[in-house]
Amino acid sequence: MASVALSEAEKVYIVHGVQEDLRVDGRGCEDYRCVEVETDVVSNTSGSARVKLGHTDILVGVKAEMGTPKLEKPNEGYLEFFVDCSANATPEFEGRGGDDLGTEIANTLYRIFNNKSSVDLKSLCISPREHCWILYVDVLLLECGGNLFDAISIAVKAALFNTRIPKVRVLEDEEGSKDIELSDDPYDCIRLSVENVPCIVTLCKIGYRHVVDATLQEEACSLASLLVSVTSKGVVTCMRKVGKGSLDPESIFEMMEGSSARLAAPLGHFPAAPYQLVTD
Amino acid sequence: MAMEMRLPVPRKPVSESLGRETKKHLVVPGDTITTDTGFMRGHGTYMGEEKLIASVAGPVERVNKLICVKALKTRYNGEVGDIVVGRITEVQQKRWKVETNSRLDSVLLLSSMNLPGGELRRRSAEDELAMRGFLQEGDLISAEVQAVFSDGAVSLHTRSLKYGKLGQGVLVQVPPSLVKRQKTHFHDLPCGASVILGNNGFIWIYPTPEHKEEDAGGFIANLEPVSLADREVISRLRNCIVSLVTQRMLLYDTSILYCYEASLPHQIKDILKPEVMEEIVMETRQRLLEQEG
Numbered sequence: 001m002a003s004v005a006l007s008e009a010e011k012v013y014i015v016h017g018v019q020e021d022l023r024v025d026g027r028g029c030e031d032y033r034c035v036e037v038e039t040d041v042v043s044n045t046s047g048s049a050r051v052k053l054g055h056t057d058i059l060v061g062v063k064a065e066m067g068t069p070k071l072e073k074p075n076e077g078y079l080e081f082f083v084d085c086s087a088n089a090t091p092e093f094e095g096r097g098g099d100d101l102g103t104e105i106a107n108t109l110y111r112i113f114n115n116k117s118s119v120d121l122k123s124l125c126i127s128p129r130e131h132c133w134i135l136y137v138d139v140l141l142l143e144c145g146g147n148l149f150d151a152i153s154i155a156v157k158a159a160l161f162n163t164r165i166p167k168v169r170v171l172e173d174e175e176g177s178k179d180i181e182l183s184d185d186p187y188d189c190i191r192l193s194v195e196n197v198p199c200i201v202t203l204c205k206i207g208y209r210h211v212v213d214a215t216l217q218e219e220a221c222s223l224a225s226l227l228v229s230v231t232s233k234g235v236v237t238c239m240r241k242v243g244k245g246s247l248d249p250e251s252i253f254e255m256m257e258g259s260s261a262r263l264a265a266p267l268g269h270f271p272a273a274p275y276q277l278v279t280d
Numbered sequence: 281m282a283m284e285m286r287l288p289v290p291r292k293p294v295s296e297s298l299g300r301e302t303k304k305h306l307v308v309p310g311d312t313i314t315t316d317t318g319f320m321r322g323h324g325t326y327m328g329e330e331k332l333i334a335s336v337a338g339p340v341e342r343v344n345k346l347i348c349v350k351a352l353k354t355r356y357n358g359e360v361g362d363i364v365v366g367r368i369t370e371v372q373q374k375r376w377k378v379e380t381n382s383r384l385d386s387v388l389l390l391s392s393m394n395l396p397g398g399e400l401r402r403r404s405a406e407d408e409l410a411m412r413g414f415l416q417e418g419d420l421i422s423a424e425v426q427a428v429f430s431d432g433a434v435s436l437h438t439r440s441l442k443y444g445k446l447g448q449g450v451l452v453q454v455p456p457s458l459v460k461r462q463k464t465h466f467h468d469l470p471c472g473a474s475v476i477l478g479n480n481g482f483i484w485i486y487p488t489p490e491h492k493e494e495d496a497g498g499f500i501a502n503l504e505p506v507s508l509a510d511r512e513v514i515s516r517l518r519n520c521i522v523s524l525v526t527q528r529m530l531l532y533d534t535s536i537l538y539c540y541e542a543s544l545p546h547q548i549k550d551i552l553k554p555e556v557m558e559e560i561v562m563e564t565r566q567r568l569l570e571q572e573g
Binding site for chain 1: 367369417418419420446447448449450451501502503505506508511512515516518519522547548549551552553554
C-alpha cells in the first residue's frame with residue numbers, strides 16, 4: 001500500500017484527535033469523504049465507472065465475453081477480477097511493485113463475490129454446459145489516497161450496474177448444431193441487478209478507537225484494520241483483517257455491530273436510481 | 281449516521297466562478313505565443329523556427345518587451361532567503377537530505393544546524409554520530425534557504441531559534457506558486473493557531489505555544505494532547521486552506537484569516553463540500569477586493 005512518512009509528533013496528534021472524535025479534516029470517526037461516482041466513462045466496454053474518494057481515484061471497466069461455463073457450475077456464468085496498480089498512483093508501483101497489492105485486492109474481490117446472492121450468475125447462462133457470459137472486471141488504480149478497498153468496491157458495484165449485456169438467442173438447426181444470434185439493436189440488452197452486490201467498509205484501528213475512510217496519514221498511524229464486506233440489507237459476505245497489529249475479538253465484535261450495521265444501508269442503497277454524472 | 285446523496289450535475293470549470301474581466305492568454309507547451317521577433321524571451325519560452333514557443337502550461341505575462349509564461353504547476357525552485365518546511369528523508373554522513381517538493385532533495389548540513397541550547401562550536405565526530413538523535417527520517421523542520429547549488433539543489437540552514445524541528449500539528453501540501461511572497465512567513469493568527477507558510481508549498485498549522493521556549497530551540501517535542509478547541513481551529517484552518525487552493529487563490533495570512541471568518545457559520549466537515557467551498561471563497565475574494573479598493 002502506498003505509505004507516507006510521518007513524524008512522531010504528527011502521529012501523536014492524529015491519534016489523540018481520533019480519541020476525541022475530531023479528525024484532522026474535521027470529520028468524525030464515522031464520516032466519509034465526498035465521493036464522486038461517474039458511470040459510462042469508457043466507451044468500448046460493456047460497463048464502466050470511475051470513483052473519486054478524496055485523493056483516491058479508481059477506474060473500473062467490465063467486459064462481457066462469451067465462453068464455456070466452469071465444470072462444477074454448468075448453469076452459471078462467472079466473474080473474473082483483475083486489478084492493475086498503475087505507476088501513476090505512486091512511484092512504489094513502478095514495474096512489478098504494484099503486483100502484490102493488485103493480487104491482494106483481486107483475491108479480496110473474489111472472496112466477497114463468492115456466494116450465491118451477490119450477482120445472479122444464472123442469468124449469465126446462455127445454454128447449460130456450452131455457453132455462458134463471463135464478466136471480466138478490470139480495476140485500474142489511478143491515484144492512491146487512502147481507503148482503497150472501499151473505493152474499489154463502490155466502483156465495481158457502479159460498473160456492474162452500468163453493464164449492458166447484449167441479448168442472445170440460441171437457434172438450433174435440424175442437424176443439431178447450435179447457432180448464436182446477437183440482436184442488432186444496441187439498446188436491446190439485459191442489465192444486472194446489483195441490489196445484493198456488497199460494499200466493503202474498512203475500519204482502521206487507531207489507538208483505542210476505529211475510524212472509517214482513513215486517509216494515507218491515518219493509515220500510517222494504524223496497525224490493524226478490519227475489512228467487512230456488507231450488502232444493503234446488512235448481510236456480511238466476507239470479513240478480513242489486514243495489518244501487522246492485533247485486534248481483540250471484543251473490539252472486532254464492537255466494530256462490526258456498530259459501524260458496519262450503520263453504514264450498510266446508506267452505502268448499499270446506491271446506485272438506486274439510474275443516473276450518470278454528465279460532464280462538459 | 282446519515283450519508284448525503286445527490287443527483288448528478290455537470291462539472292463547473294473554475295474560471296466561470298472567477299468572473300474575471302480580462303481573459304488571460306493561456307498556452308500549453310508547444311503553442312506559439314507570437315511571431316513578432318521584437319520581444320525578449322523570458323522563463324517558460326524558447327525560440328524555434330522564427331517564432332516564440334511556450335515550454336510550460338500557463339498564462340502569458342508581458343512586461344514591456346519581456347514575454348514569459350508563468351507555469352501553473354511546478355516543483356519548488358529555491359531562492360536564497362526563502363522559508364521552507366521540509367521532511368527529512370535520509371540521514372547521511374555530515375548532512376540530512378530534506379524533501380521540499382523540488383526537483384532534487386534539499387540538503388541540510390550538520391554545520392548549518394543549531395545545536396540544542398544554542399551553542400556555537402565546531403562540530404565534532406560525536407556530533408556526527410549523534411545526528412539521528414537530533415533529526416530522524418520522517419521529521420518535519422522549518423528552515424531557510426542558505427544557498428542554491430548549480431544543479432538547482434537547495435542548501436538549508438536553521439541558524440536561528442525560530443527554525444528547527446516541528447512538533448504537533450497538521451501539514452498541508454499546496455502548489456508552490458500559490459504561496460505569496462511576504463516579509464514574514466510565520467504567523468500567529470488571532471483565531472488561536474499559528475501557521476508557517478513555506479515557500480515550497482508545505483504549510484504547517486500548529487497550536488500556538490503558550491510561552492516561547494528560548495532554550496529548547498525546538499528539539500524537545502511536546503507530546504501532550506492538544507485541547508479540543510485548538511484542534512477545531514486547526515482543522516477549520518486546514519479545510520479553509522484546501523478550499524482556497526481548489527479555487528486557485530493566493531495564500532497569505534489575510535486571505536486565510538478572511539476565509540476562516542467566512543467559514544465560521546458552517547460546520548468544519550461541511551467546508552469540504554463543493555458548494556460551501558465556493559461560497560466561502562467568493563466571500564473571501566470580495567472582502568479582499570474591498571480591502572484593496
